[in-house]
Amino acid sequence: MSNTPSQSQLHNLAQDIKQWGAELGFDSIGICGVDLRAHEPLLQSWLDAGFHGQMEYMARHGLMRARPGELLPGTLRVISARINYMPEDARCATTLEDPTLGYISRYALGRDYHKVVRKKLKLLAERLQQALPELKLNYRPFVDSAPILERPLAEQAGLGWIGKHTLLLNQQQGSLFFIGELLIDLPLPMDAPANPECGKCTACIKACPTGAIVAPYQLDARRCISYLTIEHAGPIPPELRSAIGNRIYGCDDCQLICPWNRYAPVTQESDFSPRQQLLQPELLELFSWSESEFLKVTEGSPIRRIGFERWQRNLAVALGNAPYQPRIIEALEQRQAVSSELVKEHVDWALEQQKLKKDQEQVENRQKARLIRWIKKALPFHA
Structure with a gap:
């Protein structure tokens, strides 16, 4: 030059x-x-x-x-x-705490x-x-x-x-x-590099739901929820599905737990404002979308690039992790006959999880009923 x-x-x-x-x-x-x-x-x-x-x-x-x-x-x-x-208004904790809602990595809301x-x-x-x-x-x-x-x-x-x-x-x-x-191609003066400040903190390593941070500064993407729900095209390994919880697109856990993010400021960029359909969405509502609805809501969003099939796959896993609900079983059964092989595999897994929870709930209800009967019989004045 x-x-x-x-x-x-x-x-x-x-x-x-x-x-x-x-x-x-x-x-x-x-x-x-x-x-x-x-x-x-x-x-x-x-x-x-x-x-x-x-x-x-x-x-x-x-x-x-x-x-x-x-x-x-x-x-x-x-x-x-x-x-x-x-x-x-990111509502990270309230969404993660409610397993009937779908959690989308906060970077992808806008x-x-x-x-x-x-x-x-x-x-x-x-x-x-x-x-x-x-x-x-x-x-x-x-x-x-x-x-x-x-x-x-x-x-x-x-x-x-x-x-x-x-x-x-x-x-x-x-x-x-x-x-x-x-x-x-301009020889501008260079800035000084930043100094590492993590110290002895290992909060991010401990917080990772799937153990993807295998050592400090080493990430095994094959276990990372962001990779599994976005980059990975095939079946999600069964041994990792339960740990995914209600995270349907990406994961923020290692960032949300980081002490330095106590000081993280909110964005001033309006384009990153959340789309309300994605901020705290109900899993069953998202699972009911047709492909055209998915494409419409995710137009201009990074979510669209995973496609409808992976979207349904991720939702099926989250529904399998949700508490037992007859409505969830009904929605999953309706999808069985019309899903691709990839989605069907995860729908079948989710149905199995829901039915196990149903059986467990029935056992717990029977135990509770027996305890109440015993109390009424043995302690009539305190029943």
Whole structure:
């Protein structure tokens, strides 16, 4: 690139970029280089262990993820951006506590973040180009959409540190945010990386319902509820179904338990406001949707990408985990004859769980009735 700005100009540009980012709605902007060689052995060992599950694209691109320059030849810097997504009225605990409701990861309650964040990154790049009319900048925005190690880059850019749950954490902002990157061929000054602050805390490891965080900083995606309900296309392993509870799209447990998220601010981005049909939905209502209803409600939502079949699969598991209700058995039986083989397998499992709970409830009711009869007979004055 000819006509490269002076160091003084580059310094001022870096400050301008952060100001422009704030004006576009980003909560923080950081700048780093492209050297991720230290992460290559970690990535390779993770892949060798098979922790990526069915995410074949992870293995297909391999170590390219640690080499941003291969995505955009000539890249000198990465502008890393962060934007909060937690809505003001998230109702996390009340939804998780009610097994008749479906819990959707809070990031997916509003509009698809890929579109929202990428648009902002593109506007940021255009504004930078306008500030340098004498140069032809080479840049590319990414939002969870390319083979690139986003969290290590964000860590190097000072936006936070990678926590023991493998997500990015910020001391003032927690972890409930999206990140995106703008690769650019401009030698901007770099920010200092963030210092790790997890200390001895292991709350996220202990809170994981399926034990997916197999060690600090190591996630076995094959056990992760987010992977199982979103990325995984086949049957959910039977031994993990009960632990999924009422989580029908993703899981936030490791984040919700994290002490740093006590300080997590609510989002200022209206596009991330929850759709009311998804905030505290009844499982039976969701299970009654036709495919056209599913597509209509999830239009512009990240949920749509899993498709109707996986949606029904996830709901069947949640209904199997719900307390016994005749209405649930009726709804499941109605689906048996019209479901795909994948969904039917999970419907059959859910019916088995519901019938076991029914039998258990009948046993408990009989025991309770016997106890009451005994009290009335043995203690007539206190019956």
